[in-house]
Amino acid sequence: MAYEILVLDIDGTLTTSEKKISNDTLHAILATQDRGHKVVLASGRPTAGIRAVAKQIHLNEYGGYILSFNGAKIINCATEQVIYQKTLPQDIIPKLKDAAEEFGVGIITYEEDAIVVGTKIDEYMEIEARINHLPLKQVDDFATYVTFDVNKCLMTGEPSHLAKVEELMKQRFGDIVNIYRSEPFFLEIVPPNVDKADSLSHLLDHLNLSKTQMISCGDGYNDLTMIQYAGMGVAMANAQQVVKEAADYITLSNDEDGVAHVIHEFILK
16 A cells, blocks of 8 residues: 555654654655655644644645644645634633633633633643743633634643543533543543544545555554554554554654654655
8 A cells, every 4th residue: 555644643753752853753754755745743732832843844845734632623834724623612712711710720722822821820831831832821801812713722730620620521511512631730622523533534535535545653542543543553662552452553662763664664665
């Protein structure tokens, strides 16, 4: 099978434990694009938190794609065209802000150039800011300020307390939005039926490609659907066990150029 599209998770897959792309992996990705293959960065990060990585691997020059918010949005890096997106209902934003205050947790969402904060800034928001290299922007009235399309809100808080909040939020809003913890201190609030595989199916339709022409590489639980969906689902050696069990192939770890190994084995060979 000739693989035409390579989908890469970022953290724990493309980047090393030091959050860097190795030279060998970078050269392999550039060689892949030189041959006309498309590359997609698929991450739970917001779009703005992926752009620096996309620039490093020249997606804007080659017309690659960013799949952000675990699949709630896909853009063409060359044209900035939104290929696909799902957004939260606008009328839920004030309700989420009120719930955050009621339960004593933080709430944030994302603009193109900042993380918008609707409550007091906490240490967990600062972690999110560091991960995505984005500033925190505290606003006086979150509900009034957030009038733009929202792909995701994030509640933040002390893990044991946030676990209780998760259950309360599911009882209150679980029939409208999807609610889950991506980290013990992060509670994700996203549109229903958002996952990487579903979004990638829309991108493949856009490109007139089939899933048999796609390789997907990942390590985490949120990569499971795209690894099961792809023609070649690849788990990193450092992946969660359930991801390895679902994969067609297990490559080297993210600290051993596992992505470069896949490229040389299945694309450039």
